[in-house]
Amino acid sequence: MPPASKELVVAVIGYTGGVGTCLLKAMNQIHLKPFALVRSTTMRVGNDSDDSPVDFASLGERLLEEASKTNGGNAVPVIADVTASLAVQKRYTDWLRAGISVVTANKGIFAGKEANYQALLAASKEGGARILHETTVGAGLPVLGTIQGLVASSHQIQKVEGILSGTLAFVLGQVAGGKKTLSQAVKDAKFLGYTEPDPRDDLNGMDVARKAVILARLSGLTGIELGSMHIESLVPEPLRICSMDEFMKEMHLYDDELAKRVKDVEDSGGRLHYAAKVDVINKKVTVGLLSCEDSHPFNRAGPDNMVAITTNHYTRPLVVQGAGAGGDVTATGVLADILQCAYQ
Missing domain, CATH: 3.40.50.720 (NAD(P)-binding Rossmann-like Domain)
Known part of the structure; x- marks a missing residue:
């Protein structure tokens, strides 16, 4: 420079x-x-x-x-x-x-x-x-600048996928392989200070969704509004409006559903991650649990944030990885x- x-x-x-x-x-x-x-x-x-x-x-x-x-x-x-x-x-x-x-x-x-x-x-x-x-x-992390640079230099963004929550990465990492239940992983994350005061503010996926909107707009999509997106919450529906104490106490009742999804994906050789996916070709943005085959970069993200950008030239995704908070x-x-x- x-x-x-x-x-x-x-x-x-x-x-x-x-x-x-x-x-x-x-x-x-x-x-x-x-x-x-x-x-x-x-x-x-x-x-x-x-x-x-x-x-x-x-x-x-x-x-x-x-x-x-x-x-x-x-x-x-x-x-x-x-x-x-x-x-x-x-x-x-x-x-x-x-x-x-x-x-x-x-x-x-x-x-x-x-x-x-x-x-x-x-x-x-x-x-x-x-x-x-x-x-x-x-x-x-140089995520937005990378996307802007690719667009400016004639790349056609096809897909952007992102692990954009350190909290959810920790929780899914703890649940992987049946090591812990969802409720146990959330309690551990809260104890370690990885969550918001009310963990539901992480588990509902809204922070990831806001970042997904930003990624979508910089990738060239229009008409993307937060209110019309599919956002998968990891908070069981009966526990979304109760007190936080009740949420923490009752969450174990809903552990089996996520445990089954994790096992089904892992039995087929993949891993389950909470991620944003911007599909530019089909003009669709989703936020939630994403099943990733063994070769997917997300399976090597660990606790980091990671964004994988696929373009007409980068058919194997360009990956940006590192600490996403602090x-x-x-x-x-x-x-x-x-x-x-x-x-x-």
């Missing part, structure tokens, strides 16, 4: 959170000083001696002003959002239209209504700014996106 010709003027929103603190540490290591630091209620911009109440309109104006004065006006204003805030996401289109690039780890808008997603892309084009969100799928890997993925903005 050639030396960047433009300097960066960066605001970090959410700098006190887990990913935010890791991002500031990573920026410090490469001597990239943030121009503005923003948290939920206050912000500090430029050389201000004190914090002031959050004002997103003012933040954008001051970023643009600073960029116009930096490096002879040859600087790029960037907002890095490492929050899960809907209020911040609502500002993306305004910032992009104004020429402020947005880097984010917040997947909501990219997996939401397609019209909102398309409006974001239109705003980016209108303002000549970039919208980068590599870390919305696979944390710091503050440091997510933060360095965000920082890589920030640095990409210097080349726009």
Whole structure:
């Protein structure tokens, strides 16, 4: 990559959170000083001696002003959002239209209504700014950039399959070979801190489904909406609205169904994984248990996230594998996106 010709003027929103603190540490290591630091209620911009109440309109104006004065006006204003805030996401289109690039780890808008997603892309084009969100799928893994690069270089994406939940990978790995029951595996995952406070938020597959929507849209599919997808939940239907304590207590009653599915697949020489599948040729996106024959890359994923991309040229899938969660890997993925903005 050639030396960047433009300097960066960066605001970090959410700098006190887990990913935010890791991002500031990573920026410090490469001597990239943030121009503005923003948290939920206050912000500090430029050389201000004190914090002031959050004002997103003012933040954008001051970023643009600073960029116009930096490096002879040859600087790029960037907002890095490492929050899960809907209020911040609502500002993306305004910032992009104004020429402020947005880097984010917040997947909501990219997996939401397609019209909102398309409006974001239109705003980016209108303002000549970039919208980068590599870390919305696979944390710091170069998944989205790889797909975008393949599409840009004339590959026709045919299929994208992804193990996109470390929690579900752990659970299915424990259940494999009849080592443990589903309820035992979930209890172990919760004890080890691998699950959300309520494990059903992992087991229902919704987080994987949101990532599947993002993969589908970048692969060229249109008309994909979360609400119309088939998403297989591993939460037994009678336990979906009860208390978490009742769920944990009663889940063992439903162990046999999954155990049978695992055994049937393994008896035929395969393995069962929880995965997203984007079938571009047939314009179909599914999320749930996927039976994989012995040669499938997923059978060597272990606890990692893994994405297998099949194109007209990569008939044997191109595979991206590695840790799909964690503050440091997510933060360095965000920082890589920030640095990409210097080349726009």
